Amino acid sequence: MKLTPLESWIVDRTGIQERSRRALEAYQVKKVRETVEYAKKNSLFYRKQLKDIRTEDIRSLKDLQNLPFTFPQDIRQNPYGFLCVPQRAVKRIVTLNTSGTTGEGKRIFFTEKDLDDTIDFFRYGMSCLTDRGDRVLVLLPGNAYGSIGDLLKKTLALSNIGCTVHGVLADPEEAARCIEERNITCIVGIPMQVLYLSRAKSEVFKKRIKKVLLSTDYVPEVLIHELTQEYGCSVFTHYGMTEMGYGGGVECEALNGYHMREGDLYFEIINPDTGEAVENGQYGEVVFTTLTRQAMPLIRYRTGDIAAFSSTTCPCGTFLKTMKKAQGRMDNRVELRENQSLYLRELDEIILDFKAVMDYKAYMDIESILIVGITTKNVEDFQSLKSEIAHRLQDILYRKLGYGMDMELIFNGENKPNQIANSMIKRKIHDYRKVR
Template identity: 25%
Template sequence: LKAINATLAHVWNKNEYYRSKLEEAGFTEPKIDSLEQLASVPFLKKDVIRGDKMKILCVDPKEIGQVHLTSGTSGKPIYTAYTLADQYVYDLLPKYLAIFEESDEDVAAIALPYEFALPGLGFQRLFQFAFGTTVLSLGKGGYMAPVDKSLELMKEYQATVLATTPSYAALLVEQSERYGIKIGEDIRLKKIWLTGEGCSSMFRDRLEKWWGCEVSFFYGSTECGGIGIECSKHKGYHLMEGHVKVEIIDPSSGKPLPNGQTGEIVVTTLLREGMPMVRYRTGDIGYLQQNRCTCGTTMDVLHLRGRMENMLRVNGEDYSPFLLEHFLMEIPEVGMWYHFRLNQGVLTIEAEPFQTNLSDEQLAEKIRKHMADRIGIECQVEIRHDIPRTFGKATRVFV
């Protein structure tokens, strides 16, 4: 509550847009008396800040130390400005040592974008400055970061930790054989942190088998920074309560939802001075659960269910791509690359075969039957041998 009020006071005093919205909502001072009153604070929507670098800036422009941006469907980016304090002090103070076990004995390979967005630099700062870890700045498939060089660097410096996206983790291990590098022998990781894309637990299970190490999820965004960290129990994301306050709302009414009910994730940053996000509607879907985790961490748990824009409506029901992926990945003959295509309510799954003697027709029939049995969806299936790999975010859903 103190952190939220400090944030409200900061945006009230430093930003015309935030102050006008608070005053329109009936605020005469930047303060709430209880966490329940947070619901009276206006939302911050993406369309308001998209393409406008000054809208919620709360410092003099000369105080900006770093700028990140995300691209949107409209083509206009969302700018996020960080002061030096945002980068090197506030984001590193709460380290969550019960979950992050990296130390100065580790070598962390960061295969995340360093261009424009936050993930690459964010993880580099975390590992270098919070834990003293050696960092290999691999990037993610750019001009100076081809896959073979990335794998070779991980081999030469004996990387123990990898931070990357689910699709790129699959691509690296898939390409390792092509370059004569053996995962588990030449590269022996003890931990992989996945971020930047969502994926199902079955997709993660496959990565754990391929890489021979624990794989955990990290949930965050360029706009809000870190939001949730998965512990070793793999039962949801522990909220980074030193950094953010998270709410779940009904997307239609905007009203807060109780624990256990699924809705849109709303984030308020608690330690940001450059561009604080106050009740920012993320467009992600999930639900909260009061902490019952046996790992010993006391922070409450967030369960992520995907993005609103990627939900697939089949037979009048909304399905998360993560859920569909989970059941698809249960079929061992199906590879890690696939597409879900929805056209006039008909779902088509494009899938690649993986280490199988089944014909394309037999595999397609197996997928159709499995999805009908497991989730009750009748779908069309196309077996492809040429699904393109990507160095960016994997596009799996086409509506």
């Protein structure tokens, strides 16, 4: 098995003298201290937040645990408070609108160097899955300068790999035509959109697509299984969010979890209730600190994602950490009763297992009825699936609660392009009971 290309990349970028955790962690401590110093000096938010922190007290990565967390709402409240460079040095601003909440979206700023760092990471990340024989179709937004599609295109151009940035999937027919005409072998896209395309155009998909990189949202296991088993694809997943500079980690050939971008980001996994670090192998909330960011460094940023560090070495042999696949977001659930919740990922594994399902949405309505709106190829498919899906959902609820609960399955439209979850907003299970 090929050693992850990320390892050499990180060794080169960091300039560490030996390939070991000790050397990498010494580098990370140095960069954390620089970042704290830089952020205190240049950002209004951190000047206040870290006023009692002395960088000389940060002697080890463990000492970082004495620093306060940064929360997404801190950015939402005043994004400019995080900005460390003059506005003219900002080359890209990404506004993340979180659905269901009021107020301003989060704004994330990047300088030219920040974007170049991301391209550099993408280059090595993409080399985990592509070679010169591949032609890549990117089903992500790519029109704007510095957008994820734009960065991927630049990345692949550096490696002489053909790349078409199609944009977010709106018309499966057109995407299929593009795959045929351009001899596409590899797709990069959002999990639910790739699922949609593969089910809507299964013949083209089966014939042409060898590799898939799923990005920007939690990836249901049933989707990986289907793409692997039925279409013969190698499925890579990627972990990242805009706040990380898009890229956080990518799988190696072992397809066994992510190796992280450890030269640019320091990751912790904590117990979300106590804020304390958890042991390797245990699940907790992912927290990261940027080590090289210019426009907007983030220190101990709470991602809301649930994951774990692997307690064993990856079969590829790297000394880099391996993070087990993210289990979705902590808040992506509805509470059924105290200490008992239903997670979106659990619904995914049940509902998406039915091949005629193209998409779905779920929420708890004001009367505490679980509503599941399902998009299928046609209404007949929905009629034939409805009772089986309801049965399986009641099963899981019964296992959690010891009793069933009120539920309604509704037909959410046929296979129409405008029904595709066509935004970069992460999928969410909503709870309208809170409105009361």
